[in-house]
Amino acid sequence: MSNEKIVEIRKLSKTIGNKQIIKNLNLDLHKGEIIGFLGPNGSGKTTTIRMMVGLMRPTEGDVLINGKSVRHDFEASIEKVGVIVENPEMYKYMSGYKNLVHFARMHKGVTKARIDEVIEQVGMQNRIKEKVGSYSLGMRQRLGLAQALLNDPEFLILDEPTNGLDPSGIREFRMYLRKVASENNVAIFVSSHLLSEIELLCDRIAIIQNGELIDIKNVNEHQKSRYYIEAKPAEQAKQVLEEIGFSVQPHDRGYLIDTEPEHIPGAVKLLITAGIDLYTIQPHRTTLEDQFLEMTGGGEIAQAHTK
Amino acid sequence: MLKLIQNEWMKLWSKKATWVMAGLLIVLLFASAGITKWIGSTSPAPEADWQEMATMDMVMYQDQLQNPDLGAAQTDFYEQQVAITEYRLANDAAPFETESLQQQVLDSHLMLSLVTLFTVIVGAGIVAAEFSQGTIKMLLTRPVKRWKILTSKYVTTMLFALLFAVITIASTAVAGLIFFGIGDGTFLVWNGSEVVEGSYWAEALKLSVLSLASTWMIGTFAFMLGTVFRSSSLAIGVSIFLMFVGVQVVFLLQRFEIVKYYLFTHTDLTQFYTGFMPVPDITMTMSLIVLTVYFLIFMVISYWTFAKRDVTA
Ligand SMILES: Nc1ncnc2c1ncn2[C@@H]1O[C@H](COP(=O)(O)OP(=O)(O)OP(=O)(O)O)[C@@H](O)[C@H]1O
Ligand SMILES: [Mg+2]
Numbered sequence: 158m159s160n161e162k163i164v165e166i167r168k169l170s171k172t173i174g175n176k177q178i179i180k181n182l183n184l185d186l187h188k189g190e191i192i193g194f195l196g197p198n199g200s201g202k203t204t205t206i207r208m209m210v211g212l213m214r215p216t217e218g219d220v221l222i223n224g225k226s227v228r229h230d231f232e233a234s235i236e237k238v239g240v241i242v243e244n245p246e247m248y249k250y251m252s253g254y255k256n257l258v259h260f261a262r263m264h265k266g267v268t269k270a271r272i273d274e275v276i277e278q279v280g281m282q283n284r285i286k287e288k289v290g291s292y293s294l295g296m297r298q299r300l301g302l303a304q305a306l307l308n309d310p311e312f313l314i315l316d317e318p319t320n321g322l323d324p325s326g327i328r329e330f331r332m333y334l335r336k337v338a339s340e341n342n343v344a345i346f347v348s349s350h351l352l353s354e355i356e357l358l359c360d361r362i363a364i365i366q367n368g369e370l371i372d373i374k375n376v377n378e379h380q381k382s383r384y385y386i387e388a389k390p391a392e393q394a395k396q397v398l399e400e401i402g403f404s405v406q407p408h409d410r411g412y413l414i415d416t417e418p419e420h421i422p423g424a425v426k427l428l429i430t431a432g433i434d435l436y437t438i439q440p441h442r443t444t445l446e447d448q449f450l451e452m453t454g455g456g457e458i459a460q461a462h463t464k
Numbered sequence: 465m466l467k468l469i470q471n472e473w474m475k476l477w478s479k480k481a482t483w484v485m486a487g488l489l490i491v492l493l494f495a496s497a498g499i500t501k502w503i504g505s506t507s508p509a510p511e512a513d514w515q516e517m518a519t520m521d522m523v524m525y526q527d528q529l530q531n532p533d534l535g536a537a538q539t540d541f542y543e544q545q546v547a548i549t550e551y552r553l554a555n556d557a558a559p560f561e562t563e564s565l566q567q568q569v570l571d572s573h574l575m576l577s578l579v580t581l582f583t584v585i586v587g588a589g590i591v592a593a594e595f596s597q598g599t600i601k602m603l604l605t606r607p608v609k610r611w612k613i614l615t616s617k618y619v620t621t622m623l624f625a626l627l628f629a630v631i632t633i634a635s636t637a638v639a640g641l642i643f644f645g646i647g648d649g650t651f652l653v654w655n656g657s658e659v660v661e662g663s664y665w666a667e668a669l670k671l672s673v674l675s676l677a678s679t680w681m682i683g684t685f686a687f688m689l690g691t692v693f694r695s696s697s698l699a700i701g702v703s704i705f706l707m708f709v710g711v712q713v714v715f716l717l718q719r720f721e722i723v724k725y726y727l728f729t730h731t732d733l734t735q736f737y738t739g740f741m742p743v744p745d746i747t748m749t750m751s752l753i754v755l756t757v758y759f760l761i762f763m764v765i766s767y768w769t770f771a772k773r774d775v776t777a
Contacts, residue, residue: 211605238605242605263608
């Protein structure tokens with residue numbers, strides 16, 4: 158990862174009718190970085206991505222890819238971009254190979270050798286001559302990835318690329334993405350509402366809700382050390398813990414305390430001495446999922462927000 | 465651009481429907497020739513010989529020339545026919561029989577409405593299908609401007625029409641040769657000062673090119689509807705409806721000035737060479753101008769909606 162910007166989203170806004178779907182979105186992506194774009198259903202992920210690839214016209218703002226405006230210099234800006242918007246739709250009445258030839262013709266300088274190389278990369282050699290109509294969903298996803306890689310992109314935009322894949326398909330797809338990210342050194346912008354999915358794949362995560370960017374996080378940010386304690390009688394346990402200076406929050410059927418591991422044995426001794434029955438004590442990790450739900454208020458579908 | 469057209473052409477011919485249309489066209493043309501032959505063989509031989517027929521035609525032409533409402537193009541036509549018929553009778557130069565390769569070729573442009581029908585189907589679907597399949601988003605996220613993609617689709621539709629027109633004429637000729645063979649007779653034209661022998665192939669080609677103006681306009685109209693409404697069935701339905709009803713409306717509007725600006729008054733360019741003109745006082749130039757204006761309107765609407773549209777499919 159470097160600090161060189163590959164994509165700059167500038168003051169991006171979209172209003173349809175009297176509904177502001179995207180509100181003043183600003184985001185920079187850097188070369189070689191995998192960014193997750195996370196948000197509940199209806200938060201505006203697809204809309205943002207459609208504006209990034211020129212399918213929709215922003216009401217305001219712009220997207221610069223390699224410094225070139227998608228709005229005003231479309232061909233140049235999108236030249237080194239690979240796109241999968243939701244399910245990759247292919248021409249079902251043609252073979253996978255013909256589909257790739259079709260998209261290859263729309264780029265400059267994609268050779269036959271490159272087509273074969275991409276087919277091999279996604280492991281489709283054996284079925285590539287068959288009609289796409291006969292493919293399984295997973296095979297179509299692979300073909301979709303193959304077409305996105307044809308022009309040897311520096312930047313991949315994927316909207317819910319694992320939609321409709323089974324868990325092993327998702328895992329496989331993630332591995333493909335990792336592979337192309339490291340082998341081809343591409344930046345990847347991937348949207349999803351599958352948090353666990355994003356967590357495993359991305360370096361950074363941008364969180365969107367109701368059309369607004371509410372947070373950008375580094376995934377491997379050091380997490381605060383926390384412990385979960387369940388003891389009886391609960392009130393008494395809380396008192397003991399507070400007396401020795403822990404901040405205690407109720408959680409589930411017990412309490413959470415923020416502390417480092419070395420303080421745990423002492424705390425346990427104190428609780429025992431005070432005659433408290435200890436049922437559980439364990440490290441508590443907030444997963445990204447919890448953080449996400451916390452932030453977006455339970456992850457319910459974004460409410461309609463008419464101005 | 466060539467590559468884009470190549471793409472569209474590949475997609476078009478990867479569909480079974482396209483091959484079915486081509487097959488159907490050829491079958492229909494052969495069937496039509498076959499039926500002509502069959503009717504000819506079952507009905508009794510005509511009582512009148514060609515001279516008698518020509519004399520009767522002559523009376524009809526003379527009669528028409530008396531008509532005060534006759535337009536300039538019609539007067540020319542009937543005067544030429546009179547001259548040609550006089551020449552035929554004087555020089556014993558028989559016209560082609562209906563049951564001959566030559567006459568079949570001369571009439572082949574009448575079959576081009578089949579081409580219009582198929583062109584409507586292709587033109588209506590070539591953009592609309594991309595939307596209904598969802599492939600439009602794959603197409604528009606390539607480094608190619610939208611107007612180029614639309615142009616490649618339009619050009620492909622027109623190439624399809626052209627190819628089908630060639631198939632029509634070729635099939636008619638082959639069917640004519642198989643069913644009827646080369647018949648006797650001469651093809652005569654008025655060259656501006658006298659009656660001379662002409663090439664029936666050249667005449668057939670001229671009439672076909674003129675007929676294709678109608679294919680071009682209705683095809684472009686279907687293309688526009690498919691682009692704007694993204695529904696090929698709607699576009700096909702409306703276009704075919706207009707193709708049949710539009711011409712009838714000319715007769716309804718006949719008395720009004722507005723008929724001169726109405727598309728279907730002008731779509732049949734062969735009218736200037738066949739004498740049959742519902743609105744007699746129009747000219748070829750006027751028709752070409754009106755057609756061009758309609759064409760530009762259809763194109764502007766197509767390009768504008770296609771370029772501006774937010775793709776959410
Ligand atoms: N063409 C449209 N007209 C009106 N509203 C629209 C249109 N397209 C999208 N929206 C609204 O914009 C909001 C964002 O939609 P979008 O599809 O971008 O969400 P998303 O984050 O991709 O959701 P999901 O996770 O379900 O895919 C939604 O509230 C949706 O109803
Ligand atoms: Mg979405």
